[in-house]
Structures are given as structure tokens and as C-alpha cells.
Amino acid sequence: MxxxxxxxxxxxxxxxxxxxxxxxxxxxxxxxxxxxxxxDTDCAAAAVFTKNVVKAAPIHVTKxxxxxGKARAIIANSGNANACAPxxxxxxxxxxxxxxxxxxxxxxDVLVASTGVIGQPLNVGAIVEGIPTxxxxxxxxxxxxDAAACAIMxxxxxxxxxxxxxxxxxxxxxxxxxxxxxxxIHPNMGTMLCFITTDCAISPAMIKEALLETARVSxxxxxxxxDTSTNDTCCVLANGLAGNPEIAxxxxxxxxxxxxxxxxxxQLARKMAKDGEGAKHLITCTVKGAENEAQAETVSKSVxxxxxxxxxxFGCDANWGRVLCAMGYSGEQFDPEHVDVRFASRAGTILVxxxxxxxxxxxDLAKKILTEDEIVIDIVMGEGNGSCTCxxxxxxxxxxxxxxxxxx
Amino acid sequence: MxxxxxxxxxxxxxxxxxxxxxxxxxxxxxxxxxxxxxxDTDCAAAAVFTKNVVKAAPIHVTKxxxxxGKARAIIANSGNANACAPxxxxxxxxxxxxxxxxxxxxxxDVLVASTGVIGQPLNVGAIVEGIPTxxxxxxxxxxxxDAAACAIMxxxxxxxxxxxxxxxxxxxxxxxxxxxxxxxIHPNMGTMLCFITTDCAISPAMIKEALLETARVSxxxxxxxxDTSTNDTCCVLANGLAGNPEIAxxxxxxxxxxxxxxxxxxQLARKMAKDGEGAKHLITCTVKGAENEAQAETVSKSVxxxxxxxxxxFGCDANWGRVLCAMGYSGEQFDPEHVDVRFASRAGTILVxxxxxxxxxxxDLAKKILTEDEIVIDIVMGEGNGSCTCxxxxxxxxxxxxxxxxxx
Numbered sequence: 001m002x003x004x005x006x007x008x009x010x011x012x013x014x015x016x017x018x019x020x021x022x023x024x025x026x027x028x029x030x031x032x033x034x035x036x037x038x039x040d041t042d043c044a045a046a047a048v049f050t051k052n053v054v055k056a057a058p059i060h061v062t063k064x065x066x067x068x069g070k071a072r073a074i075i076a077n078s079g080n081a082n083a084c085a086p087x088x089x090x091x092x093x094x095x096x097x098x099x100x101x102x103x104x105x106x107x108x109d110v111l112v113a114s115t116g117v118i119g120q121p122l123n124v125g126a127i128v129e130g131i132p133t134x135x136x137x138x139x140x141x142x143x144x145x146d147a148a149a150c151a152i153m154x155x156x157x158x159x160x161x162x163x164x165x166x167x168x169x170x171x172x173x174x175x176x177x178x179x180x181x182x183x184x185i186h187p188n189m190g191t192m193l194c195f196i197t198t199d200c201a202i203s204p205a206m207i208k209e210a211l212l213e214t215a216r217v218s219x220x221x222x223x224x225x226x227d228t229s230t231n232d233t234c235c236v237l238a239n240g241l242a243g244n245p246e247i248a249x250x251x252x253x254x255x256x257x258x259x260x261x262x263x264x265x266x267q268l269a270r271k272m273a274k275d276g277e278g279a280k281h282l283i284t285c286t287v288k289g290a291e292n293e294a295q296a297e298t299v300s301k302s303v304x305x306x307x308x309x310x311x312x313x314f315g316c317d318a319n320w321g322r323v324l325c326a327m328g329y330s331g332e333q334f335d336p337e338h339v340d341v342r343f344a345s346r347a348g349t350i351l352v353x354x355x356x357x358x359x360x361x362x363x364d365l366a367k368k369i370l371t372e373d374e375i376v377i378d379i380v381m382g383e384g385n386g387s388c389t390c391x392x393x394x395x396x397x398x399x400x401x402x403x404x405x406x407x408x
Numbered sequence: 409m410x411x412x413x414x415x416x417x418x419x420x421x422x423x424x425x426x427x428x429x430x431x432x433x434x435x436x437x438x439x440x441x442x443x444x445x446x447x448d449t450d451c452a453a454a455a456v457f458t459k460n461v462v463k464a465a466p467i468h469v470t471k472x473x474x475x476x477g478k479a480r481a482i483i484a485n486s487g488n489a490n491a492c493a494p495x496x497x498x499x500x501x502x503x504x505x506x507x508x509x510x511x512x513x514x515x516x517d518v519l520v521a522s523t524g525v526i527g528q529p530l531n532v533g534a535i536v537e538g539i540p541t542x543x544x545x546x547x548x549x550x551x552x553x554d555a556a557a558c559a560i561m562x563x564x565x566x567x568x569x570x571x572x573x574x575x576x577x578x579x580x581x582x583x584x585x586x587x588x589x590x591x592x593i594h595p596n597m598g599t600m601l602c603f604i605t606t607d608c609a610i611s612p613a614m615i616k617e618a619l620l621e622t623a624r625v626s627x628x629x630x631x632x633x634x635d636t637s638t639n640d641t642c643c644v645l646a647n648g649l650a651g652n653p654e655i656a657x658x659x660x661x662x663x664x665x666x667x668x669x670x671x672x673x674x675q676l677a678r679k680m681a682k683d684g685e686g687a688k689h690l691i692t693c694t695v696k697g698a699e700n701e702a703q704a705e706t707v708s709k710s711v712x713x714x715x716x717x718x719x720x721x722f723g724c725d726a727n728w729g730r731v732l733c734a735m736g737y738s739g740e741q742f743d744p745e746h747v748d749v750r751f752a753s754r755a756g757t758i759l760v761x762x763x764x765x766x767x768x769x770x771x772d773l774a775k776k777i778l779t780e781d782e783i784v785i786d787i788v789m790g791e792g793n794g795s796c797t798c799x800x801x802x803x804x805x806x807x808x809x810x811x812x813x814x815x816x
Binding site: 051052053054055081083084085086117118119120229230307308311312314315317319320321322324325327328329330332333334336353356357358395396397399400401402403404 | 459460461462463489491492493494525526527528637638715716719720722723725727728729730732733735736737738740741742744761764765766803804805807808809810811812
């Protein structure tokens with residue numbers, strides 16, 4: 001019933017988007033740096049944010065604007081994080097007010113997010129001046145979603161979009177999203193922005209519930225470099241234009257919506273992990289047979305966050321000892337002598353460690369498996385029935401290059 | 409009163425050492441792979457180990473042999489971790505028994521440690537066969553300590569030794585040590601081995617106490633890559649030949665010994681951090697003005713472990729935003745608007761963030777400061793009087809190269 005569709009944040013009824021270069025990014029006028037997403041009608045809205053104690057200014061403003069669970073639009077810039085910089089909250093509010101004036105709504109109906117360098121003053125004047133032009137570009141099309149997706153990219157190498165269609169309460173409901181990731185990505189929201197739109201009719205309380213549960217099993221299960229950013233934000237707008245009976249409580253309709261939202265967010269999360277700064281491999285770590293889901297999650301996150309495991313995957317080296325080692329320092333108690341480890345990809349599957357002991361395995365096959373761009377580290381623990389999947393990427397020369405001189 | 413001296417593990421009276429290539433490292437016959445350290449008389453002995461759930465076999469054997477708080481010798485190999493490999497404990501015991509037979513003591517009097525690749529069978533035959541030759545090389549000299557220090561190196565680029573002399577109970581007491589570090593180094597014992605010898609007369613209970621307290625503020629405050637290994641071991645042997653009244657309780661003598669031990673271990677810890685795999689910079693992170701020491705330690709460790717901060721230091725980029733960000737996700741609660749950050753080195757000191765806000769600073773001076781091989785990230789928090797210093801290193805292309813293909 002769940003179908004992949006096109007259109008990104010413009011897939012759902014009544015949503016328009018645009019992206020534009022206004023001058024926050026000073027290096028290259030071809031790089032868009034402001035995105036706008038607008039609903040034709042009021043939306044139930046919710047967001048989840050970074051848990052970093054140091055929070056960027058737009059997060060405080062967006063939280064405030066979501067107090068009533070309603071919103072109409074999202075404005076976001078790349079190129080500057082508007083974090084630890086003078087006048088941050090004033091600048092974030094100015095972005096909302098300028099967008100609201102051009103759209104004919106209230107400043108409180110606009111959510112705001114930023115991504116980029118920390119600690120430098122935001123050129124808010126360029127954004128405010130650019131907003132009328134940006135509004136003129138608004139349209140409901142795949143191209144417009146693309147433009148918005150490009151406008152939130154920093155070191156991302158590809159734009160990240162997805163959209164799905166499902167049936168809720170007898171009506172066709174669409175959910176679409178754009179995201180950016182790349183660096184500073186770690187469980188509990190990395191430096192990621194994600195904006196989701198849906199035409200599902202759902203109450204503010206239920207959309208928040210669905211977003212929290214979804215973030216837990218998608219964005220909070222990816223890691224690029226273990227650094228949790230100051231700016232992470234995932235917002236969802238639901239305008240109800242699908243005409244389904246409004247979801248106001250849990251039940252069949254909620255489940256149908258939530259499972260489609262989860263599918264969408266897992267797709268976007270995988271895209272973020274795969275496009276981690278400098279990454280050559282998407283690493284999926286599946287843990288089965290853990291004591292419970294929480295243990296499986298802790299172990300899986302420890303493996304995908306291990307710098308040594310990431311370096312081994314970069315080298316296409318079946319160094320399962322580092323996998324076992326990362327499991328061991330995860331903080332979880334388990335019996336290493338019940339652990340099996342397999343590496344898998346499109347090229348095949350190979351058992352490399354059985355009951356905690358290394359096997360003599362076909363090194364050529366292992367190399368072939370690990371040379372694929374999407375690889376799986378498959379762990380079976382023998383402690384119980386808990387399972388979890390997390391996503392990460394390898395660490396490469398390019399990661400060091402990108403981050404050795406990001407600021408200048 | 410505390411003086412730096414030469415001689416490493418042979419600096420203290422009655423200790424001999426040797427290092428030899430026996431064939432555990434198969435790539436290069438010039439690389440020593442077995443070290444032996446022996447006291448002429450029985451020693452009070454203690455050790456601290458990795459907290460990783462997956463522990464290498466020698467750790468179980470050494471723990472067992474330390475049950476009586478006594479030992480005579482330490483045997484260690486590099487090139488193979490003897491972890492997650494068949495027959496691990498038997499092999500570790502065989503190393504002890506072969507050394508004991510050659511030295512004329514009991515197997516239980518010998519401590520054992522290994523470092524190298526995880527999950528491959530240890531060539532214990534080569535070690536056992538080599539032990540008579542190794543014993544023939546034993547001598548008390550700086551060269552012999554050097555040979556033992558070289559024999560425990562893996563990806564280390566320099567051998568790590570230190571020795572100090574102090575006065576305890578009116579007698580001159582010497583403490584010396586060798587160590588290896590390099591990869592998989594993280595608070596709570598990275599992949600590090602450290603062997604310490606002293607001629608101080610001290611009870612098993614007090615040497616253990618002194619070692620635990622020292623490890624907490626030295627080895628447990630360094631991070632290379634956030635990976636905690638399966639093999640970390642730090643052993644100390646105290647033979648009492650200095651002739652001081654035996655330290656059997658806390659007091660002036662204990663304090664004098666413990667502070668000398670701490671000085672020695674901080675020196676060795678700094679050497680490990682500076683020689684982290686591929687490292688170009690030693691990073692010292694000092695945190696002052698924290699609520700208490702525990703908060704200062706958590707914040708400082710978070711900064712030195714941040715991959716993004718490490719990459720910025722590699723690029724000599726004064727990206728203090730990443731420092732603030734790493735403080736923020738440390739898990740500690742504090743007010744970011746009370747934080748000052750300075751970068752310092754032999755080339756000078758520069759304030760880059762004051763009260764949580766970026767300053768316009770001299771980029772040329774900042775670059776000059778960060779180009780030095782030892783740099784300090786100096787953080788003042790304004791929360792209280794807690795302080796802590798931790799040590800780490802930058803992450804470089806060479807780290808990726810070394811770890812992309814370590815196993816093969």
C-alpha cells in the first residue's frame with residue numbers, strides 16, 4: 001500500500017517551495033543558501049531538536065513559535081549556523097517576520113532553522129532583502145522541492161529528498177521531505193536539518209507523537225562522526241488537505257500514518273549516513289539476539305560510531321576484531337563468546353566470527369563484499385530477542401580534508 | 409626534589425630488561441616483538457586493566473597471578489593481541505611458565521600482556537622458543553630498557569620511556585616506566601600497555617591504591633580515537649631495594665611516592681597522546697571554572713575526543729565553535745554564555761570566544777599558534793572552581809591510512 005512517489009516537500013497537496021542564493025554563502029553565487037516551504041493553509045506542526053546544551057538561536061525561536069502546535073511555513077538558511085553569534089535570536093525572528101510579511105501570515109506561524117559555521121554573525125540583511133524574490137519563486141513542483149533541498153546543503157554532495165504515499169482513513173495521504181546532513185552527525189540528532197510536509201489531517205499532539213517516535217528509530221540511529229551539533233532540527237507540517245478524518249488519537253489511522261512517516265525518515269536518514277562527509281561506504285549495522293531493543297541499539301551505535309571500525313571499512317578490511325571491541329566498550333554487559341559477526345553486501349555474505357572466535361575465512365570474498373558502496377555488519381548476540389538497526393559511514397581522507405579547513 | 413633521570417624501567421635498583429624479535433611480527437625481522445622485565449627480588453605488584461567487556465586472554469591470567477599482590481617479572485608481546493583467538497588463556501599461561509622456568513621463579517610470579525591484531529591465533533611457540541635467548545639478553549641498562557620499550561611498539565613511531573627520582577623516608581627512590589600507545593586510545597585505558605618499576609618499599613595494598621589514583625589522572629585522561637581496547641594493561645612492580653621504611657599506609661611517604669608516580673605517568677600519557685596514530689599535534693585541553701573536577705573532566709574529555717575538533721586542529725584552524733559544540737554535547741549542564749576559549753602554544757595565546765560569543769581575532773596569529781606541534785585549548789567556564797587537564801591529538805590522513813589496512 002505504501003508507495004514511493006516523487007516531489008519531495010511538494011508531493012503533498014497544498015505545499016509550495018523555493019530556494020535561492022541571497023549571499024549568506026559568499027564563496028559561490030551559484031550555491032543557493034535560503035529555502036522556503038509554505039503551506040496554502042494552516043498546519044498542525046511539530047519539531048524535534050538537538051540535545052546539545054549549546055543550542056543555536058533559531059532553535060529557541062522555532063520552539064517558541066510552536067507553542068500552539070501550528071505553523072504555515074519554514075524558512076532556513078545554509079552557510080551560517082547562527083549559533084554563538086551576536087544578535088542570534090533577533091536575527092532568527094527577523095527571518096520569520098520578513099517571510100510572514102511576504103506571505104501574509106504572522107511571524108509566529110513561521111519556523112526557522114540555520115546550518116553552517118558556528119560563531120560568525122549572520123548576514124540577515126541579505127536574507128531579508130532576498131525574501132520577496134524567494135516568495136516569487138514559490139511553486140508546487142519537483143523542481144521547487146529540489147531547489148529548497150539544494151538551498152540547505154553545506155558539505156553535502158547530493159541533495160536528499162524522499163516522498164511516499166499511503167492510505168489513511170480511506171484517503172490517499174502523501175508525505176514528503178528534504179534533508180541535509182553530512183558532518184557532525186550522531187545519534188540524538190546530528191547536524192541535520194529535515195523538513196517534512198504532509199497533507200494528512202492529524203492533530204498537533206498526534207503529529208508530535210509520531211515525529212518523536214519516528215526520530216528515535218531513524219535520525220537518532222545514524223552517526224557520521226560522533227559530534228552532535230548545535231543546530232539539528234526536524235520539522236513537520238501537516239495541512240490536512242488529504243481530507244481524511246483527522247487523526248486525534250492512536251489507532252489504525254495513526255499507525256498507517258506513523259509507519260509511512262517512519263519509512264520516509266529511514267530513507268532520509270540512510271541518505272544522510274551514506275553522504276557523510278567524505279564517506280565512500282554506507283554502513284548498516286544490524287544487531288539481533290540482544291537482551292532487548294535498548295541493548296541492541298547501544299551496541300549497534302557503538303559499532304557504527306567506532307573510528308577504528310569506520311577506518312577498517314574505508315580500507316575494505318574485514319577487521320571484525322574492531323567490531324567486537326566496539327561492542328565491548330559500549331557499556332552493555334554481554335557474553336562475547338556468544339557473538340557471531342557477518343559482513344554482507346550485494347556481493348555476498350561471509351561469517352567471520354563465530355561464538356566470539358575468529359574463523360579462517362575467504363579474504364578475497366571478504367574484500368569483494370566490503371568493496372561495495374553499501375555494506376552490512378550483521379551481529380547476532382545470543383542474549384535474547386532484542387534487535388536494532390543503525391546506519392553510519394566510513395571515515396576517509398576526504399573527511400579530514402573537509403574538516404581540517406571548514407571555517408576558512 | 410623530584411628529578412628526571414634516565415634508564416626507563418632499568419632506572420630503579422634491581423631491575424633488568426630485554427627485548428627481542430622472535431617471530432610474532434612476521435613482516436620484519438628487525439622489529440622486536442617480545443619484552444621481558446625482571447626484578448632481582450620479589451615485588452609488591454598491582455595492575456589496572458581495560459573496562460572493555462571483551463577482554464584479551466592475558467588480562468585474565470595477569471589478574472589471576474596478582475591475587476597475592478606479588479610478582480617478579482612481566483612478559484609482553486606485540487604483533488598479536490591474543491584476544492578473541494582460540495586457546496588464548498592457555499597461550500598466555502604458557503608465556504608465563506616459559507619465562508618462570510628460565511628465571512627460576514613460579515609461573516604465578518609472572519605477569520603477561522599482549523598488543524596487536526585481535527582474533528588471530530598467537531604464535532606462542534615462537535615466544536616460548538625465544539625466551540632462553542631473551543633471558544640471556546637481560547641487563548640493567550638504558551639500552552635494555554630501550555629494547556623492551558621497542559618490543560611493545562605496534563604503530564607507535566617513537567618508543568616511550570620516562571624515569572624520575574625522589575626522596576621517600578629519607579631514601580632516594582626511583583620510578584621508571586615504558587609504554588606503548590598509538591591507536592585505540594581513549595579514557596579508561598586505551599590500547600595502551602605501560603610497565604612501571606620502582607625500588608620503593610611499599611605494600612601491595614598501597615601500590616595498588618597509588619596506581620589506581622594515578623591512572624585516573626593520567627592514562628584515563630588521554631584520547632586518541634575514542635576506541636577503548638581489549639588489551640589495556642598498566643602494571644607496576646615495587647621491589648623495595650631503595651631501603652625506605654615500607655609504605656603501609658597513607659601519609660607523607662605515600663604522598664611523596666604517589667606524586668612522583670603521577671608525574672611519571674603524566675609524562676608517559678602525554679607521550680602516548682602526542683604519538684597517537686598519524687598525529688601531528690599534541691592537544692592539551694585545560695578546563696577551569698567548572699562546577700567541580702568531575703564536570704571539568706567530562707567537558708575536557710568531550711573536547712579532546714571530538715573528531716571535528718581534532719580535524720580542525722589538524723588544519724590549524726581556530727574553529728572554536730567546535731570546541732563549544734563538543735562541550736555542549738558532553739552531557740554536562742552549564743551556561744554557554746559564561747564560557748571563554750583560548751588557543752595557546754609556544755607561539756602565544758589568543759582569546760577567540762568570550763562569554764560564549766565569537767571575537768574578531770587575528771587569524772594570522774591564531775594560525776601561527778596552531779601550527780606548533782603542542783597546542784593548548786584553554787577553557788574557562790565560570791561555574792565554580794573545578795578544573796581538569798586531558799590530552800589528545802589531531803586526526804590526520806595518516807590515521808586513516810594506518811587504520812584502513814591494519815590487519816593485512
